[in-house]
Amino acid sequence: MxxxxxxxxxxxxxxxxxxxxxxxxxxxxxxxxxxxxxxxxxxxxxxxxxxxxxxxxxxxxxxxxxxxxxxxxxxxxxxxxxxxxxxxxxxxxxxxxxxxxxxxxxxxxxxxxxxxxxxxxxxxxxxxxxxxxxxxxxxxxxxxxxxxxxxxxxxxxxxxxxxxxxxxxxxxxxxxxxxxxxxxxxxxxxxxxxxxxxxxxxxxxxxxxxxxxxxxxxxxxDPFPRGSVMTVAGSDSGGGAGIQADLKTITLLGSYGSSVITALTAQNTRGVSAIQGVEPEFVTEQLAVVLSDIPVDVIKTGMLFSSRIIDAVATALESNRRPLLVLDPVMLAKGGTSLIDREAVNCLKHSLLPLAYLITPNIPEAERLSGITIVDEDGMQQAARAIHRLGSRNVLIKGGHLGDGNSVDILFDGSAFIRYPAQRVLTKNTHGTGCTMASAIASFLAQGEPLQVAVGRAKEFITNAIRLSQPLGKGHGPVNHFLAAKEIWGESAKSRGPEYNP
Incomplete structure (x- = not known):
């Protein structure tokens, strides 16, 4: 670490x-x-x-x-x-x-x-x-x-x-x-x-x-666990997304994970039945206490729930800009429940997004942030440019919601676009994909990978996690963090030789 x-x-x-x-x-x-x-x-x-x-x-x-x-x-x-x-x-x-x-x-x-x-x-x-x-x-x-x-x-x-x-x-x-x-x-x-x-x-x-x-x-x-990641997000009682998915990802990929909880949700694979936001003052206290004691290399944010919580997180990060910020602008649950209101979206755009090292919206989130309707990769690039102008240093738009045979994510660093294609996996077990992808990027960054490599390795990880997912519950089941991480470690061992022993 x-x-x-x-x-x-x-x-x-x-x-x-x-x-x-x-x-x-x-x-x-x-x-x-x-x-x-x-x-x-x-x-x-x-x-x-x-x-x-x-x-x-x-x-x-x-x-x-x-x-x-x-x-x-x-x-x-x-x-x-x-x-x-x-x-x-x-x-x-x-x-x-x-x-x-x-x-x-x-x-x-x-x-x-x-x-x-x-x-x-x-x-x-x-x-x-x-x-x-x-x-x-x-x-x-x-x-x-x-x-x-x-x-x-x-x-x-x-x-x-x-x-x-x-x-x-x-x-x-x-x-x-x-x-x-x-x-x-x-x-x-x-x-x-x-x-x-x-x-x-x-x-x-x-x-x-x-x-x-x-x-x-x-x-x-450094030896493993390598790097430290803090997740600032909501709790998913079903375990497939949110804080639970983040900490699974961070740990299984070989980093140390700490957490700040912004909201509690009552949910399962079929959807969210109730949300209870955490008081912003307590979010601030969690952030302050952890950052005052535990080294944190990268902060990953997920569901922030309200404008008051977003303001609290932004204020804390402005006063302690040490860690890089990976911002996953969580807006909708898998079942369609809104997890953030209009006021909170505006607050995120003006207060938190300018502090982000990387923002990772999916297509609906990118449309809401940019005001651009996205139907193809050209639209993804236009939206990426628009979001970059809002202040984030790098923008990764995930193309999973487009209906093509390949799922293409596009990274924009302010000057160039990098494509990350992967064969689309036909399954309904995709709960937690956004949380898992952002946490994987944060973990690889914390471990010393440059951004382009971190995104590529995270894309491989989430693709495997979707492909290896198994039915759980009666709705959208979670991705398989364990087996996907096992494949990542296996490939790392092959590329680094028999002496590799994390």
């Missing part, structure tokens, strides 16, 4: 003489405007170390800006490292210095920095990495991993080169160059202890979210 990122993914400068280690998200500054504010917004997302890189020649400006960033790093208890400027590092009392291959003598830098400040050295191949290690570096900056816009690339060892170097190096390796949310997992899997990024975070419209999704990828190195 993951720990809080600023406890777990932090470069700790130990001035008592013990060795220090670099791990996690390593943020390098750019030359753009408002850099201090953009860094300030990024740090709570899990930034583990901050490197100040400034190419300007104005010494006074560089010193002033470096001082502001130095104080910001100190206020957030993360180390501050100066790039290629030993005098500035000493002037600012930086926690460390990073040198390129031709940017200074490591022996001189170590002598002036002393034994307890960090020294990083860039390397592009095994010989340079070994030389840096021999010279007393505390970590190696290795790259480039991929082409990048920040500088012209002369050396591109990539993840393959990193994997070849890793067994020979005993100190941490910081991978750098062209790293994004969609390729960073490959770099971690190749042996990187840390990811150095610039534009992937600082050019994002929300540096906090960009940092969060990158820092979360390091959970893939």
């Amino acid at each position: 993951d720990r809080r990122k600023n406890d777990h993914l932090r470069l700790v400068v130990d001035r008592s003489g013990a060795s220090s280690r670099i791990e996690g998200l390593y943020l390098v500054t750019d030359e753009g405007p408002n850099i201090v504010e953009r860094v300030r917004r990024a740090i709570p997302g899990g930034v583990a170390a901050l490197q100040f890189r400034h190419k300007g020649s104005d010494r006074a400006e560089k010193s002033l800006l470096g001082g502001e960033l130095r104080r910001l790093a100190a206020d957030n208890d993360i180390p501050f490292i100066v790039n290629d400027d030993l005098p500035l590092a000493l002037e600012l009392d930086a926690d460390g210095l990073h040198l390129g291959q031709s940017d200074g003598d490591p022996a001189e830098a170590r002598q002036l920095l002393g034994p307890y400040r960090l020294l990083g050295i860039s390397a592009h191949n095994l010989d340079e990495a070994l030389a840096a290690q021999q010279a007393g570096a505390d970590y190696i900056g290795f790259g480039a991993m991929f082409p990048t816009r920040s500088k012209e690339i002369e050396h591109l060892p990539g993840p393959t080169g990193l994997a070849e170097v890793r067994p020979h190096i005993q100190i941490p390796i910081v991978a750098i160059g062209g790293i994004t949310r969609n390729n960073a997992h490959k770099v971690i899997d190749s042996g990187a202890d840390s990811l150095a990024v610039i534009s992937a975070v600082l050019e994002s419209r929300d540096p906090f979210v960009a940092a969060s999704e990158l820092s979360l990828l390091f959970n893939r190195k």
Whole structure:
């Protein structure tokens, strides 16, 4: 299970003489405007170390800006490292210095920095990495991993080169160059202890979210149960959907699950007979108590029942934006009972949706949120764009309600559409599909999968859960979480080899 990122993914400068280690998200500054504010917004997302890189020649400006960033790093208890400027590092009392291959003598830098400040050295191949290690570096900056816009690339060892170097190096390796949310997992899997990024975070419209999704990828190195998911939803007394389905999914897929109950329902496979909402103050108390004690990587919301509860959840998340939010906008029960009124829908659109990392509406929910009638994939794409404009960073519209032979879900990340087709399973046992799908995505995100992979694995899981469903009750039976998870674990073992033992 993951720990809080600023406890777990932090470069700790130990001035008592013990060795220090670099791990996690390593943020390098750019030359753009408002850099201090953009860094300030990024740090709570899990930034583990901050490197100040400034190419300007104005010494006074560089010193002033470096001082502001130095104080910001100190206020957030993360180390501050100066790039290629030993005098500035000493002037600012930086926690460390990073040198390129031709940017200074490591022996001189170590002598002036002393034994307890960090020294990083860039390397592009095994010989340079070994030389840096021999010279007393505390970590190696290795790259480039991929082409990048920040500088012209002369050396591109990539993840393959990193994997070849890793067994020979005993100190941490910081991978750098062209790293994004969609390729960073490959770099971690190749042996990187840390990811150095610039534009992937600082050019994002929300540096906090960009940092969060990158820092979360390091959970893939943890043992199982891996990652922590909180579900905020209603209770289904029949056990097929809601909190019950969420916790089954989270646990069976290998994460730790906590919960906040928003409503109680009296229901079975034939429908909902009664709903009792929880007082918003008690929803707030549940959220506050859990988040104050238990690390949570991803929050998944389901049935929120009323505008007052939605407001309470939104307020709590705004004050504690640490976890990513997967928003399943539950509006109708399987039997057709409305689970949310018009006022609550408007509240969800204006208060909670802008906080969402991902929203997962089905066709009727997407129509209600977007105002667009959906009859085909073009309509799904139009609705996804409209919902994205409401504020959610990513939109996944599920196509199960369309009558095609394939059930196609479409993910929109603000720039591109990704299709997830699956053969439609003809069965009435589909109770809990939406809850299960969203919880599976949240679990895979918490385990360190990038969004596109998390959605793909969740799609496979829910398709299997529907296919393996068994009749239960006299109405719409639940999907089969147990056997679907068993298939997922079996495929994981095959792909990772016989040593895989979660």
